[in-house]
Amino acid sequence: ASKLGSKKERTLALIKPDAVTKIGDIIQMILDENLMVTKAKMTKLSWTQAGDFYSEHQSKSFFNNLIQFVTSGPVVALEVMGDEAVSTWRKILGPTDSVSARGDASGSLRARFGTDGTRNAAHGSDSLASAARELEFFFPSTTGNGPANTAKCEEC
Ligand code: RTP
Numbered sequence: 001a002s003k004l005g006s007k008k009e010r011t012l013a014l015i016k017p018d019a020v021t022k023i024g025d026i027i028q029m030i031l032d033e034n035l036m037v038t039k040a041k042m043t044k045l046s047w048t049q050a051g052d053f054y055s056e057h058q059s060k061s062f063f064n065n066l067i068q069f070v071t072s073g074p075v076v077a078l079e080v081m082g083d084e085a086v087s088t089w090r091k092i093l094g095p096t097d098s099v100s101a102r103g104d105a106s107g108s109l110r111a112r113f114g115t116d117g118t119r120n121a122a123h124g125s126d127s128l129a130s131a132a133r134e135l136e137f138f139f140p141s142t143t144g145n146g147p148a149n150t151a152k153c154e155e156c
Pocket residue numbers: 057062066095096117118119120122123124125126
């Protein structure tokens with residue numbers, strides 16, 4: 001049961017190819033923060049799909065490295081739900097750069113399982129709007145995955 005006045009949300013957690021074998025530990029970290037996994041899908045992204053997912057970064061210097069990395073093997077997409085799921089999952093992840101994560105947030109997921117600034121084990125939506133878009137990307141509401149992917153939910 002959620003706390004009175006808390007904000008129940010859905011977010012997208014994406015386990016990147018370097019951490020798919022750590023899925024058991026990662027799900028445990030989610031449960032330890034009182035979040036739930038409500039959908040899961042393992043898939044291998046094409047170059048085009050990955051570029052679409054990360055389209056906000058297409059002008060960045062690291063874009064090609066990022067797409068190369070996330071298409072290098074299967075990924076696991078998780079719908080994660082619970083109190084302030086968007087920010088709570090980002091807190092579990094820790095800093096983007098796994099190397100600085102080992103200093104700043106040594107118990108974080110990226111500190112434990114990431115390698116560097118690109119190979120950083122997992123992704124998390126950065127806002128409710130991103131969560132809605134990213135959940136729709138992996139779990140389209142038009143193909144029998146249940147109700148529309150609004151990230152903010154009163155009764156989900
Ligand atoms: P994410 O979107 O994956 O949850 O990570 P984030 O918000 O912490 O970082 P973001 O700035 O959105 O970058 C997306 C992903 O691009 C790769 N990256 N590489 N300088 C680099 O080499 C660099 N910077 C970012 C990482 O895989 C990062 O998670």
